[in-house]
Amino acid sequence: MPRLSRLAAPAILVAAALAALLAALAFGGAADRLPLADPGAAVRFGLPIATLVTDLGAALTIGTLALACFALTPERPEWGRALDIASAGALAWTVASCVAGFFTFLSVSNVRVTADAQFGQSLAFFLTGTGLGLAWLVSTLMAAAVTVLCFAVRGVTPVFVVALIAAGALVPLAQQGHAAGTADHTSAVLALGLHIEGAAVWLGGLFALVLLRPVIEKARLGPVLARYSSIALVAFVVVAVSGVASAQIRVGSWSELGSRYGLLVIAKTVALVVLGLFGVVHRRVLVARVQNRLEASKPTFWWFVTAELAFLGLASGIAAALARTETPVAQAAVTDTAALTPAQVLTDQRLPPELTPLRLLTAWSPDLVWLLACAFGVAAYLVGVARLRRRGESWALSRTILWCAGLVVLAYATSGAPEVYSRYLVSAHLSALVVVGLVVPLLLVPAAPWTLALLATAKRRDGSRGPREWFLMIVQSRGAAWLTFPPMGAILLAVSIWACVYTPLLRFTATTATGHFALVLGLLLCGWLFAQSVVGVDPVPVAAGPGLRTGFVALVAAAVLALGLVLASTRGLLLSDWYGAMGRQWGAPPVADQQTGGVVLLVVGLVACAGVAVSLAVARSRARSRSLEPADR
Template identity: 40%
Template sequence: MNPTDARNSTSSTARTSTANGPTSPSWLAVALPTAGLVALAALVAAGTFSGAFTSFANFADPGVLVRWGMPVATVVTELALAVTVGSLALAACVLPRGPLVDRALGVAGVSAGLWTLAALVQLVLRFSWSTYLPLDAQGFGPALMEYVSTISVGRTYLGIVIVAAVTAAVALLVRGPVGALCTIALPLAALGMQSSTGHAAGASSHDLAVSALFLHLGGAALWIGGLAAIGLVGIRHATTSDVIRRYSEIAGWCFAAVAVSGLVSAWIRIGSLDGLATDYGLLLVVKVVLLIVLGGLGWLHRSTVVARLTAGTATRNAAIGLFWRLAAVEVGVMGAVSGVAVALGSTAPPVPDEPIADPTPAELVTGHPLPPEPTVLRWLTEFQWDLLLAFACAAAVLVYVRWTLRLRQRGDAWPLGRTVSWCLGMVVLFWATSGGAAAYGHVLFSAHMVQHMVLAMVVPLFLVLAAPVTLLMRAVPARKDGSRGPREWVLVLVHSTVGRFMANPVVAAVLFAGGMIVFYFTPLFEFAMTTYVGHVWMVAHFTLVGYLFANALIGIDPGPARPSYPLRLVLLFATMAFHAFFGVTLMSGTALLLPDWFGLMGREWGPSAIEDQQKGGGVAWGIGELPTLLLAVGVAFSWARSDAREAKRTDRKAERDGDAELEAYNEMLAQKADQAVRRGESGRA
């Protein structure tokens, strides 16, 4: 090749590189293994500083392999779990359908396999760590088997290993966004199980700590794993701009979730500002500083990268290149955060993370002190915070208001009443899950029934009248590359066979009414009361079923083929009768539901447990009447409006065609009368 050809080839390559931008995330590909090394280095430095992994002075030492191997296995476990969650989230909500989705599912399967192995090693080392038994101690194997079969913590960690293995198999078998969305429920359930082990049962603020840890772990996994998965999947330039925009939006929410939950968790464990002077407090400060650095990098993404993606080709390619460089640094900082976080979790906090020395019966059963005797004022002022659900309510209000502002900016109107209805619904949902209904719902069956009725009958009324699906369809643009965002997923659910079946008015009525029997007279009730995952499922189930039923009767949003108005009233009054039957059954019953829970509270105020359960039956019967009456009024109002619209339509049609329909009808009557007269005359003849 002559010098001219060489120069032309070089120039062509440069132009191609400039025109096409970075075609592979080489910066990030180098940064991913580096992040693992940074995480281990941060773990070693933080653990050495706090002494968390040094020999145990007052106890038998399980050995240096256990002391340092357990935190290393924890780091690997959490990073592999994060990549699994991030890859599945990308496949479900970010990447266009096709090879990239399949590649993301493959990454999820491999990372879930690594997660399984690391979690299994972590389980063995954690058992040795907590019992001070060396790995080669006599009887170690039988003791480990007893730990995973009879001890709740051991069973939880074994359950996480099983979930990880199932996730690996499912991720490699499924295809497409639907498979990814269904699969991501598995690692999220594992995060819920892990969060229940992060704060000792019976310790102070147990419930708040569990919900905060679940939000923290979920946000961090999606944030870290999403960015790592982008590099591992190998996004091509043709889709890089869209992927960056979508991931940036997700990362912003994850940052907010991690920051809020981290602040709450930190305050629970340090107790006061004096706790910042301890080893735990200093490591916490380091973690906060690293989190602020990550927030700054995210801000650079939003202000310099995302803002330039809509510009010309050269500017856009430069922005994409900047993204990969910033992402490489961000992944490294994330690795450091992970290492410090594991060391922090192994360091004794200023507020002991141990069960209360002399717990009350209520603290033994529920994990929190017995609230004072309820009054009207205390129903409004007592709180038992569920940080995950409170964060979800605040996010829902913010997103809804943002969508309405988006419509107004482009000149479209959106009724203010719908916005007010949505905000009121979220306020009521917050009160039901973090306010007086939640505080007393854990100790009184009657209060739990109030919570149930509010979630199933009051909150859905506000949500249905707010028409969130209609707003989503109008405010969120459709994607053109085959990926599925919120708009696409809602449309898929609404028009799917399962969605149409669940939203069918008769099916919704059966779920709404019959679900109470299935819930309260099966182990589901105990699952919801004794586990955080079950509690979140209960809230989601009650609210969703109530929404489906209310939407079938008075909904504005697109949904099933709604029945005639008389049939709607029949369905409504049938469910009212069923609620009355259920309430009467409880009011007359003498067998206590969940006696190991409600019967062991040690209350010195209020009625006995069985009397309170009978009172709860009256709540199910009485409180359900008012929302049902409002639904009936709504159906009647919709019926009247429908008749009025039909009358107006008929009047307009008559004005256009000179009342031709009435003329035709009169002519038909005249013809029939004339035929009758002729038949009569013929008969007389």
């Protein structure tokens, strides 16, 4: 790589980001002098600049760690250099985050900087007693921890854990964006969180490639670029989808695209489209030429990468300015003086319309995390099947149908009517519980996804870890052996179903977005382990016999039956201060709705368990028939 382009790339990235930030601040009015409580020009301009540096440092850290975990080899010089780069990015992230947090305090409190005790007490209260200050404090401390850990760890698995910590450090800040000023707080937070995580992986990975080029051997540059290209493709999809969702939530309507905020969104969208074209050329043309050693040493290739970094800088600068620009939705919320309903007081959202058979199919509240997970799951499975077909190997169509059906049901349970009404109706919450914990795993597990992944993904021979190596590490780990021990899945699922209803977990999972996500993830895992023990096709260290499998099904069926009967017959309302205080005037009374939920839980659970029991009996009968056939057949 030419030395000039290697040195120019970081400078051009930062210069483009700062230029775009200042231009967007001037256009959007985010740095204009406030008429009443103005914090001063130093704060008005210093806060967005410090936020931009924070974003760039976080991106360099997360992107470099992701590249190391999925593209680099620990035994080569590139590995140590990558961790040094990640540590430097985390250090810049930490320092900039401290400055941004301090400027945020000055901006919201409108106090002058003094050396007296009262100023220190006010700052301490802001950092520990307010949500915004606590978010900056937690994010800064996590970034500082990542700085130290990048020096302390060298193994691939520990580095992956550090990457997860670094990604988690962005979550508190995502929860403090413009989400509070929108009608759908949860969707806004999810969209913003996914957007900044995807952008960090995309920008940081490309930035790290430029810095790592001197220590990557020419023969290995092509494979490393191809691996980054795959990572960047996933990140681009996440950024594009979450960006559209975030803009829709914050802009509100098409007519508001002409506002200052809307025009900045359009400018960022144009930059994203151009970056998509860069990605197409990068993936379709340049990576292949580098692998053939046609472009690796030519200045044009690396100047192309520098141009891509420049557009990423423009998008980052506009994004930092948008975070400080008033959204049309927030402005509309200020002018709305209507009295809050009980549902809005409890959930920050208006009560949805009455649940009818039609709305049971059409009600929609997209959860981007699970929607993207389902979309990527379907795409990855179909790509794996296509690879097997190209090699002349067969894969049962029924497995593909089961996998797609399971992910469609999961998407419906997390973004359809059960998601829309789960915070207002006990029956909807219980329906989501049994569908995610029982129905979805019983559809997904027989599709043998682990076996397909191991057959369809290529084996790495340079010491790095690709998808196949990560899959093998998970399957062959002690934790997996313990969790897949046959009785474990049935016991965990039976206990979890009861615990999610008759313990404090119910309040956490029903009233908070974090709790609801944990509910879906936990039940999906427990249900997967149960389904693996009774209908699993993927190999496990210990497999249960036919009799034990029937016993596991009976155990789960008994737990579901008992819980359904209790809920269908009880007259006491679960979470009466939540489900009974929504001010809902339509539908059945809360207690009757809870009883309906018990019936739904009972029927769906027993039908699913009965179907599994019948399939086990049929399989056992066929096995006996084959064992009785003549030996020559």
